Amino acid sequence: MLQAQYEAQRRAAEEAERRKREAAQAAYDKNMAAMNNAYNSQLNSLKSNQESTLGVLQSNYDQGVAGVNKQADAANQQAYINYMMSKRDLPQQLTAQGISGGAAESTMAGLFNNYGNSRNTIDSGRNDSLADLLAGYTSDKATAQQNYNSALSNLEAQKAAQQMQLEQNLANMIADAETTNYEQQFALSQDYINQMAAVQQAAAEAAQKASARSYSANNKGKSVSTSQSNVDWSKTAAYQRALANYKAGYSVDDVIQDLGTSGLDAASIQQILAAMGF
Secondary structure, eight states: OHHHHHHHHHHHHHHHHHHHHHHHHHHHHHHHHHHHHHHHHHHHHHHHHHHHHHHHHHHHHHHHHHHHHHHHHHHHHHHHHHHHHHHHHHHHHHHHTTOOTHHHHHHHHHHHHHHHHHHHHHHHHHHHHHHHHHHHHHHHHHHHHHHHHHHHHHHHHHHHHHHHHHHHHHHTTOTTOOOOOHHHHTSOOHHHHHHHHHHHHHHHHHHHHHHTOOOOOOSSSSOOOOOOOSOOGGGSHHHHHHHHHHHTTOOHHHHHHHHHHTTOOHHHHHHHHHHHTO
């Protein structure tokens, strides 16, 4: 009877140990799965946020470049119109002042040089703005990558710590290992979100500032406003005449000269050209 009782107690002890080991293993497997799921979810969130941030930076950079080029191109067109109109009027002005020969040629050369200097100034401003945009874009990308790397490093450290704890629990056969809310532990930190938002905001402001930069065509003595008027030039006789001349084979230079001869100012000519698609 004593032997039977001993065997029964031994089997019960072995069964209890087996159940405890199974319970510990089950808890370990469950928590490891939960941890890995939370880790993978958070990793995907980090990657998605990084891609989104880089996309915003690229979009802001592209918009800034487009704005800079649009402003510079408009200023170059205005400078060209000013030059053509001045070139048209200069012979009459020189004749009225009794200037001819070498002096007239020198004045004409000076007009052309002035136009060239204006274009150089505009293109220099364009290049400076584009360089600033590129430098800001590169810096913002580096900051975004640094933020991502830092968040990823923290995530890996949290995973390693949790895995070590779970393995220790399994080694100690702790059947009632506490289930931790891994989703909350691995939640995307507000700190990281704020850092990424700041990078995006800074890039947006830089792009807006660069695209709003104005240029001036300074090769004409009198300043000319290039702001849009309320006139629908596509419905004017001047526009129809310019369009007809262009379709008839006139060059853009010829169209500009013809419009100037009709008495239109540079701003009006530029708006007519814009309505024509130039």
